[in-house]
Amino acid sequence: MIDDFAKPKQRRQSVPVRVGNVTVGGDAPIVVQSMTNTDTADADATVAQVAALARAGSEIVRITVDRPEAAAQVPRIRERLDRIGIDVPLVGDFHYIGHKLLADYPDCASALEKYRINPGNVGFKAKRDTQFSQIIDIALKHDKPVRIGVNWGSLDQELLTKLMDDNAASENPVSASAVMREAIIQSGLLSAERAEALGMGRDKIILSAKVSQVQDLIAVYADLASRCDYALHLGLTEAGMGTKGIVSSAASMGILLQQGIGDTIRVSLTPEPGGDRTREVQVAQELLQVMGFRAFVPIVAACPGCGRTTSTVFQELAGDIQGHIRDSMPKWREQYPGVENLNVAVMGCIVNGPGESKHADIGISLPGTGETPSAPVFVDGEKVATLRGESIADEFKQMVLDYIERRYGQGSSSSTTDAA
Numbered sequence: 001m002i003d004d005f006a007k008p009k010q011r012r013q014s015v016p017v018r019v020g021n022v023t024v025g026g027d028a029p030i031v032v033q034s035m036t037n038t039d040t041a042d043a044d045a046t047v048a049q050v051a052a053l054a055r056a057g058s059e060i061v062r063i064t065v066d067r068p069e070a071a072a073q074v075p076r077i078r079e080r081l082d083r084i085g086i087d088v089p090l091v092g093d094f095h096y097i098g099h100k101l102l103a104d105y106p107d108c109a110s111a112l113e114k115y116r117i118n119p120g121n122v123g124f125k126a127k128r129d130t131q132f133s134q135i136i137d138i139a140l141k142h143d144k145p146v147r148i149g150v151n152w153g154s155l156d157q158e159l160l161t162k163l164m165d166d167n168a169a170s171e172n173p174v175s176a177s178a179v180m181r182e183a184i185i186q187s188g189l190l191s192a193e194r195a196e197a198l199g200m201g202r203d204k205i206i207l208s209a210k211v212s213q214v215q216d217l218i219a220v221y222a223d224l225a226s227r228c229d230y231a232l233h234l235g236l237t238e239a240g241m242g243t244k245g246i247v248s249s250a251a252s253m254g255i256l257l258q259q260g261i262g263d264t265i266r267v268s269l270t271p272e273p274g275g276d277r278t279r280e281v282q283v284a285q286e287l288l289q290v291m292g293f294r295a296f297v298p299i300v301a302a303c304p305g306c307g308r309t310t311s312t313v314f315q316e317l318a319g320d321i322q323g324h325i326r327d328s329m330p331k332w333r334e335q336y337p338g339v340e341n342l343n344v345a346v347m348g349c350i351v352n353g354p355g356e357s358k359h360a361d362i363g364i365s366l367p368g369t370g371e372t373p374s375a376p377v378f379v380d381g382e383k384v385a386t387l388r389g390e391s392i393a394d395e396f397k398q399m400v401l402d403y404i405e406r407r408y409g410q411g412s413s414s415s416t417t418d419a420a
Contacts, residue, residue, distance in 0.1 A: 008258045008259070009258065009259050009260040012259075013229065015203050015231060016028060017204060017205070019060055024233075024264045025206070025230075025231030025232075029294050030257070030264065031059045031060060031265070032058055032264070032288070033060035033266050034058040034278075034280055035061065036049045036061065036277070037049075040064050040066075040074065040077070041067070041072075041073055042073075043073045043077050047084075049277060050077070050086065050090070051081065051086045052277065054088040055086075057281050060091060060113075060114075061088050062090075062092075062093050062116065063091070065093060065098070066097075067101075070101075071102075072105060074092065074111050074112060075108060077111075089113035091113060091116055091147070092114070092116065094116060094122075095121050096121050096122075098117065098122065099135050102135060109141075109142050110142055112144065115138075115144060115145075116146070117132065117135055117147070119132070119156055119187045119188065119191040120150065120151065120154035120156045120157075120187065129194070132191065136194075136199075137198065144204075146195065147205075148191045148205065148206070149207075149208040150207075150208065151211075152180065152211045152212070153238075155183055156183070159183050159186060159187055160179075160180070160183040167179045177216070180216075181211075181223070184209045184211065185209060185220060185227065188208070188224065189227065189228060192228070202229070205230050205231075206233050207230045207232055207233065208235065210235060211237065212239070214252040217236050218252055218255050221261050221262070222261065225259075232263050233264050233265075234253055234264065235253070236252050236267075237268055238268065239267065239269060239270075240270055241269065245270060253267075253287060257293065297329050297340055298325050298339060300345075300346060301345045301346070301360060302315070302345070303349070308351065313393060314366045315348075316393065317393045320397065321346065336404055336405075336408035336409060342361050342404065342407075344361065345359070345362075346366070348366055349366070349367070350367075353368075357378040358378050358382075361380060362380075362400055364377050364387070365378075374388050
């Protein structure tokens with residue numbers, strides 16, 4: 001009973017879409033993606049940020065293509081990324097004049113692996129269908145998939161007005177927010193139908209329906225998922241900065257993922273001034289990992305601290321190990337297959353320390369206030385050493401590295417099994 005309750009619902013079956021070397025949907029793992037905030041016309045800055053995002057674990061990277069200067073640089077950006085060994089698929093984010101840019105810059109259309117179309121601003125009135133059709137025709141010519149990305153900040157006002165008028169005339173009107181959600185869903189579905197009518201297969205279409213409120217996002221995607229089998233790009237738009245953005249994204253997407261909804265995710269964080277754009281990739285990975293969908297980096301469990309743990313050694317040690325692991329992962333992914341499944345425990349006192357350390361692959365229980373100044377180390381559930389003195393932290397870090405080499409190194413007998 002408890003096991004059944006703890007498991008997420010079976011993943012919603014969607015039509016798989018190939019985006020460059022990555023599959024979104026179907027039985028493929030949930031894909032992590034991100035977006036640059038550089039001026040795409042600045043090829044140096046964009047290449048550097050795309051590379052950083054890819055090395056952090058972003059499996060797809062979207063770039064803004066908003067004007068001719070940006071479109072002209074896309075093939076150069078692709079070439080430079082290829083030269084440095086970064087093969088992450090690039091997605092072009094188009095608004096207003098995407099049809100013109102793709103037509104005028106065919107090398108840009110070819111270099112991108114997917115086009116993002118916003119139905120709310122692809123064109124207005126009589127031009128909307130024509131310009132949407134032009135983008136679909138170019139995508140078909142270059143054999144590229146599209147993401148039809150609806151955003152409530154740029155929703156099709158004609159559709160919204162019609163639905164609002166219909167609702168006002170209804171015998172059983174619903175709330176304005178419910179009409180807004182329906183307009184978002186219909187905008188995506190109607191656009192996908194138009195794309196199919198133009199010859200695009202369902203295996204070339206990804207849908208997204210972005211809103212910025214947690215409950216709205218849950219409601220929109222739950223309804224959308226029940227009405228189609230397109231692959232779904234999941235994300236809370238304008239999530240915000242710092243803990244607010246992280247909590248809002250995790251709360252909304254966590255519920256949907258638990259319901260089996262979502263084929264690719266992006267955590268849209270507002271960076272701190274001068275902050276690291278790769279933070280949103282880390283948060284997306286951690287969300288999928290703590291929910292048990294994927295493993296990206298070894299987990300470091302550490303106690304929160306209390307009056308029994310006045311020493312800061314366990315905090316510093318946990319931080320050092322976690323930072324070293326994350327910094328090392330780009331190299332370790334190749335050098336130590338399966339290392340992302342490693343569990344490390346750094347505990348601060350005798351209450352839960354030994355037990356938690358035994359449950360980890362390798363763990364240490366540091367002395368708390370008034371406890372004997374010794375630190376037992378457990379490997380695969382067995383006590384293997386007791387560390388003492390000023391060098392406990394350094395000795396344990398070396399033991400972790402030795403364990404990784406022994407268990408996941410290419411020459412180890414268990415590396416093939418662990419990586420499978």
